[in-house]
Amino acid sequence: MSPSCAASLLIAEYKDQVTTIPEGGSDKSKDIEVLCHIDRMYVRVRRDMFKTPHAYKFLKLGRCPVNAGKKEHFFLLHALKSNCGFKKMSNKDCVIISIVLTFHPNTPILRDLPFEVKLQCRYPRFFHSYKVGFIPQIQGGTVYRQLPSRSTFVLTPQDESGNNIMGSRTFVLGQPMFFQAGGPSSMTSAGQKRVYIQKCHITISQNPNASPSYTVIDNQGCMIESKITPTSAFIKGNQKKIQRFTVPAFIFKDQASSASTQQLFMHCQIYVGPLTPTPSSKACNFDPVSKKWKELHGPNSVCDCCESTCPSPHPRGNVQCCNLQSVLEG
Structure with missing residues (x-):
């Protein structure tokens, strides 16, 4: 010095x-x-x-x-x-x-x-603690931070082959976006358990309460977006400790401009429930041919409440968030 x-x-x-x-x-x-x-x-x-x-x-x-x-x-x-x-x-x-x-x-x-x-x-430029001290000042403001999940639920963006996407990725409007919800590692020894996605919505902010917001899964596991487009759906798989689903890329109309890019955030409530689905714990897609709701691994009757209000299972899971991007090209 x-x-x-x-x-x-x-x-x-x-x-x-x-x-x-x-x-x-x-x-x-x-x-x-x-x-x-x-x-x-x-x-x-x-x-x-x-x-x-x-x-x-x-x-x-x-x-x-x-x-x-x-x-x-x-x-x-x-x-x-x-x-x-x-x-x-x-x-x-x-x-x-x-x-x-x-x-x-x-x-x-x-x-x-x-x-x-x-x-x-x-x-x-350099301070030595044994020579000087300093008094920190706390400044006001709000900072949103993703907190670590004590139950280690994970929501991960993936490609159609099931490979994890690191960081952000750009999508063309209508292109399928894939996600995987994973349960805690304790599920390996838990036996008869299954991961359920209770609700998912998308915002343009990391804050899950931000506006605008668009819901794709609701009512304790009903893929309500599948009534609008069959591209939105839960994906059937052999592993019960994970649940994959897909949603086509979009942008919010009120936020759109010519040649614009929107950064979107997916927020989901994930729940570990019984292996056998119930009206409170299920994964239901809407079949446009039969005009009925169908469950991935159980009786379709558990999906009947998707047209009304399904009972809550009081999930122990927490909100998980991951980042994606949707780009308007043309």
């Missing part, structure tokens, strides 16, 4: 010391004084530098004016992220924040000469 950075460190860490900008070695070396905070610059200027009481009107820190005044000083305190005009530079040791203190009176006559003084605050 260079000596200049080490010296500035005492200033940057909220010390009540003042760094003086020398005025050419004159006796009035403390006419202009600077205190560097971690997020703002504090400047005070002696009043007796000026001959007129209204000189503060023409004194500026970059583009920012005097904040306050007392008997002996004018004060300028401004955040480094303000629009005053702070400039940021850096080298291998320091981050340097600089700005110019100006006095340019625009009166018809002058009783005080204009001046410009360049001010700097130097902050070390």
Whole structure:
């Protein structure tokens, strides 16, 4: 660490010391004084530098004016992220924040000469915990974060061959999008259990409560989207600890624009239930030929409630989310 950075460190860490900008070695070396905070610059200027009481009107820190005044000083305190005009530079040791203190009176006559003084605050790029401390500041705002599932349910985007898709993928409108819902590893020894998908909906945000939202599976395992297009369906398989399904790609109308791309998020409620399906735990597709609902691995009668309201099994699963993209081409 260079000596200049080490010296500035005492200033940057909220010390009540003042760094003086020398005025050419004159006796009035403390006419202009600077205190560097971690997020703002504090400047005070002696009043007796000026001959007129209204000189503060023409004194500026970059583009920012005097904040306050007392008997002996004018004060300028401004955040480094303000629009005053702070400039940021850096080298291998320091981050340097600089700005110019100006006095340019625009009166018809002058009783005080204009001046410009360049001010700097130097902050070390590296901090050592045994030398200094810092006080963190908590900023408000909302951050949505996918929480790890204690029951280890997983919802994974796949291709039609059953291979997992890593990251995001682009789809053309109407192209099938495949997903696999997997249960916890404890299902291996659980015996007569099966994974059920209670509900799935799609949003343009990681927030499952965001709007707009489009539901594809509802009513405790009814693929309601299959009544609109047969491309939407639960996929039959031999393994009961996973459940695959497919939905054709789309975009939200209200969010559409020419040659637009929408990033979509699938949110699902996954449940481990009995091996034999019930009206509360099932995987039902609508058959457009017979105009009836059909269950993948059990009697179709459990799907009769898909046209009304199916009873809830009070699932122990939680919401799982994965990311996909749908692209309009044409």
